[in-house]
Amino acid sequence: xxxxxxxxxxxxxxxxxxxxxxxxxxxxxxxxxxxxxxxxxxxxxxxxxxxxxxxxxxxxxxxxxxxxxxxxxxxxxxxxxxxxxxxxxxxxxxxxxxxxxxxxxxxxxxxxxxxxxxxxxxxxxxxxxxxxxxxxxxxxxxxxxxxxxxxxxxxxxxxxxxxxxxxxxxxxxxxxxxxxxxxxxxxxxxxxxxxxxxxxxxxxxxxxxxxxxxxxxxxx
Numbered sequence: 447x448x449x450x451x452x453x454x455x456x457x458x459x460x461x462x463x464x465x466x467x468x469x470x471x472x473x474x475x476x477x478x479x480x481x482x483x484x485x486x487x488x489x490x491x492x493x494x495x496x497x498x499x500x501x502x503x504x505x506x507x508x509x510x511x512x513x514x515x516x517x518x519x520x521x522x523x524x525x526x527x528x529x530x531x532x533x534x535x536x537x538x539x540x541x542x543x544x545x546x547x548x549x550x551x552x553x554x555x556x557x558x559x560x561x562x563x564x565x566x567x568x569x570x571x572x573x574x575x576x577x578x579x580x581x582x583x584x585x586x587x588x589x590x591x592x593x594x595x596x597x598x599x600x601x602x603x604x605x606x607x608x609x610x611x612x613x614x615x616x617x618x619x620x621x622x623x624x625x626x627x628x629x630x631x632x633x634x635x636x637x638x639x640x641x642x643x644x645x646x647x648x649x650x651x652x653x654x655x656x657x658x659x660x661x662x663x664x665x666x
Contacts, residue, residue: 458483459491462498470502477502493522497531500540509547516544538564545577554585558652562659569663575656582652586645593640600636607633 458480465472477484477499484495500515522528523536530536545560561578568574589597607630 456487456491459487459495462495468505470505473498473502474506489526490528493519493526493528494531497536497540501543504543504547507550509550512547513544516540516547520544538567542574542577545581549581549584552588554581554588557581558585562655565656565659566663569660575660578656579653582649582656586648586652589641589644593644597637597641600633604630604633604637 461480462473462476462484465476477495484492487495496515496519500512500519503515504512520537520540523540528536541560541564545557545564548554548557548560558578558581561574561581564571564574565578607626610626
């Protein structure tokens with residue numbers, strides 16, 4: 447009887463393996479339909495299916511769900527010292543997908559922290575460095591709303607002042623020409639300078655942190 451039960455349990459595992467590698471929807475459907483059977487499997491088989499299910503949720507853009515799954519899986523994999531699942535470094539793969547999920551949800555600081563941990567683990571891995579750099583760039587591009595508003599207002603002031611100067615001030619009120627020119631220049635500067643300064647500060651500080659991180663990780 448026990449042999450029969452074990453055979454049935456293993457059939458659950460092999461049925462999952464039959465699903466096409468990138469058929470993410472079917473993997474999710476199978477997991478949710480055979481959830482109890484999966485949890486009756488040996489631990490290693492369970493983890494393998496849970497790992498593939500987590501990847502499927504990530505690939506389908508279910509980032510909140512993936513984050514919840516990845517936290518449990520990362521802890522479990524670490525505690526049981528599981529390094530490789532289906533030819534992939536399970537720990538680093540989950541961490542990287544967790545980082546990218548956080549990027550998709552706009553949580554750039556948390557994502558940068560995740561990618562910095564990956565760089566510490568393997569400072570010679572170019573994909574880790576690229577993930578960190580790309581997230582720093584995404585964060586730098588995300589200009590705060592108050593600065594965006596200032597830039598929009600400044601552009602409007604610049605355009606209206608330029609038109610007013612051209613059509614009204616210069617032809618009829620020459621004494622105000624210098625003041626109007628000053629206003630136009632200030633509006634033009636405020637249109638572009640604050641976003642550029644914030645972008646440059648965020649991006650350059652991120653790059654400097656990366657270089658320090660690489661130097662520390664390679665020398666430790």
